[in-house]
Structures are given as structure tokens and as C-alpha cells.
Amino acid sequence: MASTLSALATAASVCAAAYPTVAAAVPVSEANTTIFGPNVYVFDPTMPVGDINTLATNIFNTMAANEFGSQRHALLFKPGTYNVNFNVGFYTHVAGLGQSPGNVTINGGVNVNADWDNGNATRNFWRALENFTVVPSTGQTQIAVSQAAPLRRLHIKGELHLFDFDSNWNAGWASGGFLADSKVDGLVVPASQQQWLSRNSTWGGWNNAVWNMVFVGSANAPADSFPEPPYTTIDRTPIIREKPYLYINNTGQYQVFVPALQTNTQGISWANGTTPGTSISIDQFYIARPETATAAAINTALGQGKHVLFTPGIFHLNDTIRVNNPNTVVLGIGLATLIPDTGKVAIAVADVAGVKIAGLTLDGGPVNSPTMLEVGPTGSSANNSANPISLHDITVRTGGATNGRYDVGVKINSNYVIGDHFWLWRADHGAGAAWTSNVSKNGLVVNGTNVTIYGLFNEHHNEYQTVWNGNGGRVYFYQSEIPYDVPNQPVWMSKNGTVNGWASYKVADNVTTHEAWGLGIYSYFRDAAVKLHSAIEAPNVSGVKFHHMTTIWLNGTAGSEITHVINNLGGRVYANTPAEAMRQTYTEYAGTGAGDTQAPSTPANLTATAPSSSQVNLTWTASTDNVGVSGYDISRFGIVIASSTTNSFSDTGLSPSTVYSYTVRAKDAAGNVSAFSNTASITTPPAGGTGTALSRTGWTATSSPTSGEPASNLLDGNMGTRWTTGVPMASGQTLTVDMQAVRNFNKIVMDSTGSDLDYARGYQVFVSNDGTNWGSAIATGTGTGPVITVTFTTKSARYIRVTQTGSNSSWWSMREFNVYY
Helix, strand or coil: CCCEHHHHHHHHCCCCCCCCECCCCCCHHHCCCCCCCCCEEEECCCCCHHHHHHHHHHHHHHHCCCCCCCCCEEEEECCEEECCEEECCCCEEEEECCCCHHHEEEEEEEEECCHHHCCCCCCCCCEEEEEEEEEECCCEEEECCCCCCCEEEEEECCEEECCEECCCCCEECECCCEEECCEEEEEEECCCECEEEEECCEEEEECCCCCEEEEECCCCCCCCCCCCCCEEEECCEEEEECCCEEEECCCCCEEEEEECEEEEECCCCCCCCCCCEEEEEHHHEEEECCCCCCHHHHHHHHHCCCEEEECCCEEEECCCEEECCCCCEEEECCCCEEEECCCCCCEEECCCCCCEEEEEEEECCCCCEEEEEEECCCCCCCCCCCCCCEEEEEEEEECECCCCCEEEEEEECCCCCEEEEEEEEECCCCECCCCCCCCEEEEEEECCCCCEEEEEEEECCCCCCEEECCCCEEEEEEEEECCCCCCCCCCCEECCCCEEECCCEEECCCCCCEEEEEEEEEEEECCCCCEEEEEEECCCCCCEEEEEEEEEEEEECCCCEEEEEECCECCCECCCCCHHHHEEEEEEEECCCCCCCCCCCCCEEEEEEEEECCEEEEEEECCCCCCCEEEEEEEECCEEEEEECCCEEEEECCCCCCEEEEEEEEEECCCCECCCCCCEEEECCCCCCCCCECCCCCCEEEEECCCCCCHHHHHCCCCCCCEEEEEEECCCCEEEEEEEEEEEEEEEEEECCCCCCCCCCCEEEEEECCCCCCCCCCEEECCCCCEEEEEEEEEEEEEEEEEECCCEEEEEEECEEEEEC
16 A cells, blocks of 8 residues: 555546655554644545545544534545545545645545435535545446535546435535536536525536526626526626645645735636645644633733634634734634523624634523624725735624524625625524524624625625625625524514514615625524515615525425515515525516715714712703615804714713703714704713712622623723623613622612613612612613713712613613612
């Protein structure tokens, strides 16, 4: 079996490099003794074929039906030729370690079947195949997969079948999938695949389509022909950076290859030799292993300028992974999985150029996180067009494996970001899968401009699946199932309860340029006769365009439906028969509006109150607009001093015993402004008198329930932080403040400004000297806005407790809690 790797690689590929000579056979027991830990198996071509085959098959047998298991595996093949034949199960990553796919050749087969579910591949998730050549012994490679199973940099010397048969030889459904930078010599046969995205690939022929097949920058793609057959073909890929990958160079050293940014491409990146790009030595990486790595250690390495490679396993994080340096690579192998346990963001990327995040699964943790992956902080503005941030093979999920929750899966605030295959999934089965359990509001929120995403799979979130707020966005292929488990129509109404359901794909009213190709949105309202008014909502302006859309009624309660495809256009889907009741299409949508020229209405009923000698609180009746109010300008003595996105504002740092005068005007995203409101004038109280806020130094606060945004945030003087229960408002929830000593007071102010719908719908206030005996409530009331001021006769006590007496789907939260005397 002894041979030289260079000879094998040369025989395998026209673009092979020279590899070092291997002197003797290597036992397979050494496969998982590398720097990457025991979950990574690195195979050498001199290892006994039978041993490799046995090991790979044993892993498959363990993982074939292990849909929500905790095991993770990477099977990596050094350059050379292997005569093996095995299947690939859940949480298994198979990859070649050559610089090009031809450097690793597998004669026999690498296949994915769905035998564990009688040919139904709609749950064949979480696996990956990349960077090798396979010569199938049967002439066919079977890869029957659905979401989160990317196929990259493959050369299949035969046919590729994307489905499996059941026991009666019927083609079982599959709900995939993603193919990129790959070559298939023969025919690709999707058969029962419901949808598929192929980017920068080529094949001998493409056989059929079901509902939504999209081809971007692929050679020999079928002609554009939507809706029958449902082919969407885009000739060139406008901008892309292929996913980074691990390989071994010609001196036997591990490196990570980072493909170069390319524009206007068609076909595979390695057609004429090695993919353009640069290599990074493995010693420039922090190797994160689940048994040893911590968030602190990872952040220390990142702060020192290191890159990070996550090995297979589950990583529990007590802090955010912070990627602050430009050009940092964060690469996962073996379906590495990160869980934020304390309610923080899992990964936060600074607004810097050239960061690459790839090959990671992010699971919602037990405490609600505001976002799982945040790309750029709020307000990001850098122009990284020459070297964009890119995100590859990103899975974000809540529930299924473990019950978790978050507000937003991926939030993109930076400009010019490239997304290359996302699956953002709120679980419809498995652990915690219930309407009020594994809650996630949105899968994706895009605030940055000129963001491009290829392959966006986004499903089952409680509100909008996708929210696009930035201009210049482009999406190539969209697949979405709206939530199965909506319990009734009243709890699932958008636009302040006036519209049935939440659109899957929402382009904000202020957006003037956006374009998307190949969108499939499906319903299965399992638990109630629920209606969704429009699957897609977008502004009617000339720069907003959608190409090739379909809605599908998969199944559901009688009376449920998707009423329209986009913006009140397109027919409804509501049953399996007749055919038009199950599937509707809308080929082209182009906005016709000339843009927004109408100003918002003038704010009314401006009122000023002075809770202290240094602060004035303003509230007013919200304005209306034909598109949407984006904010308000606050003017003091005729000079604009600040802006607010809500109909309230606190002006601080003022002088005591002084008259202040205010007006407010509304504005929209197009720059239209209203007239100024009525004038509100007020005199601040004298310093040290009634209305002075007590010093909160040393105070503590607790709540029931608690969340990752603790009650201590109420006392930090920072309106950018908040406390929240993390669950919808319910009677009996409490907030308790310990002032550490008995004090005199006659007023409290609960300020939820910035989380304007999270104020207490009903409340009781209690006081105590020992924190145990509370007596009767000293005040009760009903909240009507984000700032609740409660006054009462002067009390002397150490503890204050506020008990929620109302209920609402919003979480109870506040930004600041102040006590006055």
C-alpha cells in the first residue's frame, strides 16, 4: 500500500500539486490523533482500505437516524486515491484535504440515503461534503438531502441523484438544497426534490424540476422557463467569495485556503487550475476544541490577531465571541455547534473588512438572546465593497436538539455583506417545539446596504421570517415555510393587528431598491385555520423587483390559506386539490411608484413633564404617513437637539428652576418632514426639592422571571441597556428593588423608552422594610405608554416591589427605574 502522495494526486487531477512521499502504511488508529482532536479523522491513502471503510460505516450507523444527537464528526482525506464506499449520516462532514478537488479521489462511493425514514429525505439535514472527486462504482452518486447539507467543490464522475426511493420504489420527497463550485460529468436527477439552488457549477445535463429550481452562474444550466418548468436561471454570479477550507500543502503542513473575491463569474473556480486565493498557515489559528475551549480563550486569541478553527462538537458559551479584526477567518469543521448559555449574542462581528465566518451551527440557548450572529453593530457605515464580509454555510436554529430562544437569528448591519447558504430554522419538531416555547421573532434582519445572499432558507419564526431594511439588497433563491404551530388567528396578526399573519419576506416601506429571484413560500397550518394575507410584502416603488415566486399549500387545517403571493397579488392556496389550490405562481413583480413625496402628519398633543430638576420627559400623539414614519426631531427653543424613533423623549442634563420650551416634527425615510407640533413649556423643579431622583449607588434589583437582560440594568444609568422578563407579560411577575437602607420617597418612574410596547399593562406597587412583609399595595394602575410615573403619599421603606397585573404578548421590560423625593 505504500506509495507517494504526489503520484496519486497527479493521477487524480490535472491541477494536482506535488505532495511528500509516505514511507510506510499508517494504521487507521492514527486517524484521530491529530491537532484537531478525537472527533476528526484524517485518513492517509496508505491506511488499509477495509479499516477506513469499516470506521466510516460505523460512524454512519451511529449517525444515520441521529437527527438531534450531540455527536459531531469530520472525515478528512489526505491527497491520494481511496477505494472505499460509505454513506454519510447526520452531523458528519466529509472533505478532501487537497488544494483542489482532483487531489483526492474516492473510487467506490460517498452517498447519502434516507433509508432511516423509508426514503423520505425531508429531514436529512446537517451534513456536508466538499473538495473531493468521487468515481461511483455504480455510475451514480446519491445525495438525498434537504436543508443545511451543502455540497461544495465536488467532482462527480457519473450521475448525481438528489433523492431516495421508499420501500415501494416511489421517489421520496426531499426539501433541499445547495450545490456550489462543483462539476457533475453526467446527469443531475432531482426527481422529487421540491427546490434547489445551484451556484457556479456545471453538469452533463439537468433532468427535471418540481416547484423552484434556481441556477446562478452555472454552466449548461436549463433555460429560464418559470413557471413550467420552474427554472430560474441567472447567467452570471455578480459577486462571490467561495468558502474557506482546510487543506494540506505540498510540504505536508495544514493550511486554510481563502478563495479570492470574484465578480461576474460562471462555472467552477478550479476549471483552469487552483482556485484563486491565499493560504493561511494553521499556526495562525486558534484550534478550538469543545473539551477545552472557552469564550474567554477564544476572544483572547482573536484579540491577539489569531483566526479560529472550531472542531466538531458542541461549544457552550458564557460570553459573546467578538470578531474585531479585519480579514479574520472563523471556520468550523464537522458541524461545530455554538450555544450561548447566558442570553448573549453568540458571535458579534465588528464593522471591518474581509471577515469570513463559515461552517457553523448556532443553537439558541436556554436564556433569550437578542441575536445569534450580529454582523456589524447598529449604525454600521463602513464601505467594505472592495473586501466584503462573507458568511458561508451558516445554520441558526432554536429548538429541535435543545429548547432555546432568541429574537433574531442573523442580523446584518454592515454594508456589502455576502451570504452564501443560510438555514435559519425555528424547529417544527423535536425538543421545545411549541408556539410559546422555542420563540424566535425573525430569522434574518438586514439593515445594511448592498447585501447579497445566495441560498436563503428561513423557516417557522413567530413573526416575519425575513426583514429587509437596507437598500440595494439581492437574494438569489429563497425557501420558507411559515410556522406550523400558530394556535389561532388573533395571536398572529401584523401591522398592529390589522393584517392576517406576518409575511414571510418583508421589505421595509422605506426601501427604494431591492431585487430577488426564485422564491418559494409554503404553508402547513397544522393547528388552526389560519390565514396569511400576502407571502411577500414590499414597497410599490420602481426600484423593487421580484422574479419568479410561488406559494404552496403543503397541508393543513381546513380553512387555512395563503391568500396572495405578493402585495395583494396572486391567487390563494388552500387545499391539495385542484392543482391551483395547492400551487400559485407570480412571475414578475416590479414596483410602479415614483417614490415617496408625502410628508407625515404633524405630531399632536405634545406634553412635557419634569420628573426631576435636571430632566424633562416629552410625549406626543404619533404621526401617520403614507409609507411610514421613520422618526421625530425634537426642538428646544427652536433648535433641533435630538431625534427619537418613538413618540417620547427624555431631555436630561438640564438646570433646576429653569423654563424650557419644546416642539416636535415627524420625518419619513424619504426625507419628508412634517410641520412642528404645538409648543410645550415647563419649569424644572428646584434642586434638592420634591422631584429629585434618589442616588441609586449600591442598589440592587431582582425579578421573577429573570432573563439574560438582568434587573441590574435598571440601575446603571444607561438607556441603551434594559431589563426584561424574557417571556410575555403575565399577572404575578415581579420586580424588586433593594435601596439598601430605609429611605423617604413619593414617586417612582418606570421608563421603557426604546422598548415602547413593553410597559406594564397593569401594576401594583408594594413597599417593605424587611423584604418579606409587604402589606397592601400603595398604588395601582394601568400603563398606557413607555414611561409610567407613579406618585403616592411619602413612604419610608427599604424595598420597593412592582407586581405585573396585566398580560400581553410583549415581554415586560424597562430601561431605567428611578425613585424620587
